[in-house]
Amino acid sequence: MKILITNGKAFINDQFVQKDILIEDKKILKVADVIEDAADRIIDAEGKVVLPGFIDLHAHLRDPGQIHKEDIVTGTAAAAKGGFTTICAMPNTSPVVDNIATVEYIQRKATDLGKCKVKVIGAMTKGSEGVEISEYAIMKEGGIVAVSDDGGCVQNAKLTQNCMKYAYNFDLPVIVHAEDYKLAGSGLVNAGKISSQLGLGGIPGLAEEIIISRDIMLAESIGVRLHIAHISTAKGIELVRKAKSDGIAITTEVTPHHLTMNEDAVYGFDTNTKVKPPLRHEKDRQACIAALIDGTIDYIATDHAPHSDYEKEREYNIAPFGINGFETAFASLNTILIKNNKIDLNTIVKAMSEKPAQFLGLNTGKITEGYLADLNIIDLDADIEFTRETMLSKSINTPYINQTLKGKVEYTICEGRITWEAE
Amino acid sequence: MQNEFNFVNRNMFDLDDYSAEEILQILESAKAMKEINSRSYKKIPTLRGKTVCTLFFENSTRTLISFELAAHRLSADVVSFSANTSSLSKGESLQDTVLTLDAMGIDAYIIRHSYPGSPQMVHKYTGKPVLNGGDGRHAHPTQALLDIYSIWEKRGSLQGMKVTIVGDIAHSRVVRSNLIGMKKLGAEVTVCAPRTLMPGKMEEIYGCKVEYDLKTALTDADAVMGLRMQLERQKDGLFPSLEEYTKYYSLSKNTLKWAKPDALVMHPGPMNRGIEILPEIADSKQSVILDQVTNGVAVRMALLFLILGGQA
Numbered sequence A: 001m002k003i004l005i006t007n008g009k010a011f012i013n014d015q016f017v018q019k020d021i022l023i024e025d026k027k028i029l030k031v032a033d034v035i036e037d038a039a040d041r042i043i044d045a046e047g048k049v050v051l052p053g054f055i056d057l058h059a060h061l062r063d064p065g066q067i068h069k070e071d072i073v074t075g076t077a078a079a080a081k082g083g084f085t086t087i088c089a090m091p092n093t094s095p096v097v098d099n100i101a102t103v104e105y106i107q108r109k110a111t112d113l114g115k116c117k118v119k120v121i122g123a124m125t126k127g128s129e130g131v132e133i134s135e136y137a138i139m140k141e142g143g144i145v146a147v148s149d150d151g152g153c154v155q156n157a158k159l160t161q162n163c164m165k166y167a168y169n170f171d172l173p174v175i176v177h178a179e180d181y182k183l184a185g186s187g188l189v190n191a192g193k194i195s196s197q198l199g200l201g202g203i204p205g206l207a208e209e210i211i212i213s214r215d216i217m218l219a220e221s222i223g224v225r226l227h228i229a230h231i232s233t234a235k236g237i238e239l240v241r242k243a244k245s246d247g248i249a250i251t252t253e254v255t256p257h258h259l260t261m262n263e264d265a266v267y268g269f270d271t272n273t274k275v276k277p278p279l280r281h282e283k284d285r286q287a288c289i290a291a292l293i294d295g296t297i298d299y300i301a302t303d304h305a306p307h308s309d310y311e312k313e314r315e316y317n318i319a320p321f322g323i324n325g326f327e328t329a330f331a332s333l334n335t336i337l338i339k340n341n342k343i344d345l346n347t348i349v350k351a352m353s354e355k356p357a358q359f360l361g362l363n364t365g366k367i368t369e370g371y372l373a374d375l376n377i378i379d380l381d382a383d384i385e386f387t388r389e390t391m392l393s394k395s396i397n398t399p400y401i402n403q404t405l406k407g408k409v410e411y412t413i414c415e416g417r418i419t420w421e422a423e
Numbered sequence B: 001m002q003n004e005f006n007f008v009n010r011n012m013f014d015l016d017d018y019s020a021e022e023i024l025q026i027l028e029s030a031k032a033m034k035e036i037n038s039r040s041y042k043k044i045p046t047l048r049g050k051t052v053c054t055l056f057f058e059n060s061t062r063t064l065i066s067f068e069l070a071a072h073r074l075s076a077d078v079v080s081f082s083a084n085t086s087s088l089s090k091g092e093s094l095q096d097t098v099l100t101l102d103a104m105g106i107d108a109y110i111i112r113h114s115y116p117g118s119p120q121m122v123h124k125y126t127g128k129p130v131l132n133g134g135d136g137r138h139a140h141p142t143q144a145l146l147d148i149y150s151i152w153e154k155r156g157s158l159q160g161m162k163v164t165i166v167g168d169i170a171h172s173r174v175v176r177s178n179l180i181g182m183k184k185l186g187a188e189v190t191v192c193a194p195r196t197l198m199p200g201k202m203e204e205i206y207g208c209k210v211e212y213d214l215k216t217a218l219t220d221a222d223a224v225m226g227l228r229m230q231l232e233r234q235k236d237g238l239f240p241s242l243e244e245y246t247k248y249y250s251l252s253k254n255t256l257k258w259a260k261p262d263a264l265v266m267h268p269g270p271m272n273r274g275i276e277i278l279p280e281i282a283d284s285k286q287s288v289i290l291d292q293v294t295n296g297v298a299v300r301m302a303l304l305f306l307i308l309g310g311q312a
Helices: A073-082 A100-113 A135-143 A157-169 A193-199 A203-220 A234-245 A258-262 A282-294 A327-338 A343-353 A352-360 B020-037 B061-071 B094-102 B116-125 B141-155 B175-186 B202-206 B215-216 B244-247 B289-307
Strands: A002-012 A015-026 A028-031 A041-044 A049-054 A056-061 A085-091 A117-121 A145-149 A175-176 A224-226 A250-254 A375-385 A403-415 A417-421 B049-058 B077-082 B108-113 B130-135 B162-166 B190-191 B209-211 B223-226 B264-265
Touching: A002 A028, A002 A375, A002 B077, A015 A049, A015 A056, A049 B190, A056 A073, A056 A327, A056 A343, A056 A352, A073 A085, A073 A100, A073 A403, A073 A417, A073 B130, A085 A352, A085 A403, A100 A117, A100 A135, A100 A375, A100 B049, A117 A135, A157 A175, A157 A203, A157 A250, A175 A203, A193 B162, A193 B202, A203 A224, A224 A403, A234 A250, A234 A282, A250 A282, A258 A282, A258 A327, A282 A343, A282 B202, A327 A343, A327 A375, A327 A403, A352 B141, B020 B141, B020 B289, B049 B061, B049 B094, B061 B077, B061 B108, B061 B141, B061 B289, B077 B094, B108 B116, B116 B130, B130 B141, B141 B175, B141 B264, B162 B175, B162 B215, B175 B190, B175 B202, B190 B215, B209 B215, B264 B289
Parallel strands: A002 A041, A002 A049, A056 A085, A085 A117, A117 A145, A145 A175, A175 A224, A224 A250, B049 B077, B049 B108, B108 B130, B162 B190, B162 B223, B190 B209, B223 B264
Antiparallel strands: A002 A015, A015 A028, A049 A375, A375 A403, A403 A417
């Protein structure tokens, strides 16, 4: 199968250039000014950008065990619609991904039925209960790319240290959802103005920053690769910036919602704004933007966390934490940041493709001959509306529901296969 | 009684949706209602044929009875639903409960719930006016209105009045609504608590004064209000003992000396006598604590009347 993409502005070597791209089977065969080879399918990308397929280091596919929220088929279809070609599945399913059988189940189902590639992250502790180390080495043979107890956080510093040593032993990065449970308490929203005013429990930035600080010190003494998930505060970013300048092997990611919204979104009690870490103060959002630009924040990751309507349609205290992210990720960044000249398109694209590809050590994330043909084609000015009817995810728990944003993914191609094609 | 402002079918989630003029209009209406309550025949037919539903997901005695009396005295029919909050996460959702009740034909809802934002949900599902009878730590606007009424009745205005609220500010819905309402009417409000019971950014949000020392807080106050101190806060590690709390933060004969000699003594109830307020003060001539309860019925009558579009 050969696909020829013509007339598009392709993102190559950090710039947008008019190039034709020829794909054969799974790979990018040729990139040139004009390609006149025969192809089975010719896509005219006139007026559109051709980008490396997005890679999401942080997603919840809810499969196995919570398939009323999402499953691997709907989750990967939603991801493909959002321009993603590779996503990493967090292990807090039911059962937890702390064993080789569940790793293999996810990978097989994704390979057979999925619309994008799925990499599995294994649980840091058995059952993510924060008591015993899970079988990293056996799970790595099955394909896991990192370990994490995301959704929760190992509170015990000694056990965290042991997990880091053991992960280092088998060359696996440790991904930390930084949250001190006692400081976070029964908090629901950012501690400060919004919690005081609405009478909702507050989650202070300190709950995140103290764990980041602890884990930087532990990781430094061990040498393990530490990755801070969904960073959200200015002080947390400062800690990572300092650690990077000290030469510590640390990376971090930020979500589209922490880049595009602040705590004011909670007024009105929309439970689609209930998320961990909570939407923070505007100065924290600005710090996230600045850190993404200066490279302190390496990646944009969605933390796609689908929940069904009947779970979210509850009182703010009862509704689960999490925002649905695959389909709105690029459009929200494009509309709120890129179109308003807060961040340039290049920075966003690299943080969603080339850089996470490096984290995973994959032969993708760039439009280069010989690389895997993982691409998307986006019309940056076209409207995209998010409704129950248009969304492919099983759930619609996004603050952007029933809104129209700009930046429509027209095609997604994953290893030479068209996995999404807009009507 | 003229309905100069348009209150019809509005919600009362909190006082921030109402202007100072509108709040004063509610107080004027409440004054007329209070007169009705002083008659031997305490009932007017203005809301005949209207049905009000109370939804109480949290235990309450005074607020529920006060609202029920208010509705009865305006000749509305009242139906009551109550449930235990602890069973909420397992039981029927608020949405289903409310949709079921609404299908029976309700004109307005009064809700008390331990979770903030619940009144907004009831309105979203029904489109009917909703009166917030207290939602978690968030808001309790009718309590604030009766507190404001009690000062207004005695002093004629809140403009320039120094009001000091002392106690567990962090867990109080009463204080938040009072801050909004009293500030709108020109009062200077000071909140006082130890730092463990004081939420962040209060000055920034409400334009109030924040004090941690009782003497500073009470000095020259025109009205002082104590808030209920709950023993479980001790287990949460927020204060060491009721003895120490009482010694440093209770309203007593000694501490009230710092306020103006005729300062009004207030409490939203239920009181912990001997803890946040001593009986010598609660039962003194300066106390308007029982007036607050009396005024509560009148204020709630006024709101129901205005919102349900009653005819005088």
